[in-house]
Amino acid sequence: MKVFLDSIGCRLNQAEIESYAAQLRQAGHTLVAAPAEADLTIVNTCAVTAAAAADSRQKVRQAARAGSAQIVVTGCWATLQPEAAAALPGVSGVTLNARKDQLVSDLLQLVPPPDAPRADGLRAPIPGLRARTRAFIKVQDGCDNHCTFCITTVARGAGRSRPRDAITREVEAALASGAQEIVLTGVHLGAWGRDFDPPGHLYELVTHLLTRTAAPRLRLSSLEPWGLWPSPAAFFALWQEPRLCRHLHLPLQAGSAAVLRRMARQTTPARFAALVAAARNAIPGVAITTDLITGFPGETEAEFQAGREFVRQLELAGGHVFTYSPHPGTAAARLPAPVPAPVAKARRLDLQALLAASGARFARGFLGQTLPVLWEAAAARPPSGWTLSGWTDNYLRVQAAASWPNWNQVQPVRLEQLTPAGLIGVIQA
Numbered sequence: 001m002k003v004f005l006d007s008i009g010c011r012l013n014q015a016e017i018e019s020y021a022a023q024l025r026q027a028g029h030t031l032v033a034a035p036a037e038a039d040l041t042i043v044n045t046c047a048v049t050a051a052a053a054a055d056s057r058q059k060v061r062q063a064a065r066a067g068s069a070q071i072v073v074t075g076c077w078a079t080l081q082p083e084a085a086a087a088l089p090g091v092s093g094v095t096l097n098a099r100k101d102q103l104v105s106d107l108l109q110l111v112p113p114p115d116a117p118r119a120d121g122l123r124a125p126i127p128g129l130r131a132r133t134r135a136f137i138k139v140q141d142g143c144d145n146h147c148t149f150c151i152t153t154v155a156r157g158a159g160r161s162r163p164r165d166a167i168t169r170e171v172e173a174a175l176a177s178g179a180q181e182i183v184l185t186g187v188h189l190g191a192w193g194r195d196f197d198p199p200g201h202l203y204e205l206v207t208h209l210l211t212r213t214a215a216p217r218l219r220l221s222s223l224e225p226w227g228l229w230p231s232p233a234a235f236f237a238l239w240q241e242p243r244l245c246r247h248l249h250l251p252l253q254a255g256s257a258a259v260l261r262r263m264a265r266q267t268t269p270a271r272f273a274a275l276v277a278a279a280r281n282a283i284p285g286v287a288i289t290t291d292l293i294t295g296f297p298g299e300t301e302a303e304f305q306a307g308r309e310f311v312r313q314l315e316l317a318g319g320h321v322f323t324y325s326p327h328p329g330t331a332a333a334r335l336p337a338p339v340p341a342p343v344a345k346a347r348r349l350d351l352q353a354l355l356a357a358s359g360a361r362f363a364r365g366f367l368g369q370t371l372p373v374l375w376e377a378a379a380a381r382p383p384s385g386w387t388l389s390g391w392t393d394n395y396l397r398v399q400a401a402a403s404w405p406n407w408n409q410v411q412p413v414r415l416e417q418l419t420p421a422g423l424i425g426v427i428q429a
């Protein structure tokens, strides 16, 4: 069977689609680059914003227009709106998030379902999606917190962790396929193992993977800024191992203590600042990025300005800023005092500019240094040669000229110039 895989949204969706690809290949099926060639299209949808939900529907309609024989829809939007998903043109099935991990085995009627792909080169790039050098591995799903704005936890349910051995096998499979960087992902990655008896901790999983596998780079995706075990300082001591990428994405969501309380976040500005200080103390050169929401219900101008000043002082390496949009089924959707959309948008633009400026200052601090870069893309550069682009371990985007498209290789690059598109460097022999 020919299968087209499509995904939008978070790294967890990406990890899941990569896992589907490996399972389908393992069962002898072929992945194709376009829905027109496919007997089956699987679309992994997202609901984090209204735009993401609209994109999800658009992907399904595109597959139907292209003539894909069967379309199966899964993911957060399909779980929250299963009837709407089933009613889209060409949809032959909707798989809710609760059965998402069994989607391929259900479709192919595999008994028992595989818990991880074999370590024999099945994690090749997926046709039609951007060729990635990083392998996204889902280690955890769902969340037991109740942040009042969060639709993800409504869509994905309670926290549950994958067993360490299944994760290790999947990491080994990715490495056998040539992955240079492993990215561990989860809805609440820091909660990995808490549902085990006795409980496990992310600290132990990371230690295990660094010890038992030869991953050249291991990266942690988003980490909620609390509950790092055994303590933030001890957790950050993991980074004495240089294969662990010096990048922490710590979603703050708001810099105002009052807004954080209304969001029911398990942190305060003071605790967040202490966490950032502990990370910087333990991990020289660490890039710390964040997520922020503007226009949360009741956000006054004074609260916004207090939060903005807090974020400014943090001097972060970048981040994403979203305007709040209410999701039915969340507690925040019932809160009074909505912020007018133009105000929320102006605040978002302001914070985006703030983070862009501090991110540029962070990047500028590395000019003149030579850092290893993993090349993720190569574009032809007339009349001959290539422009490579990739990432340092501390998440600096770098471009360099090369005579060969060294995709998926790590090379030392001297960083020479900062442009709006990132750093420009020279590959060192």
Ligand code: SF4
Pocket (backbone or CB within 6 Å): 143, 144, 145, 146, 147, 150, 151, 152, 153, 187, 188, 224
């Ligand atoms: S901790 Fe993260 S995933 Fe969990 S409810 Fe809060 S925002 Fe959602």
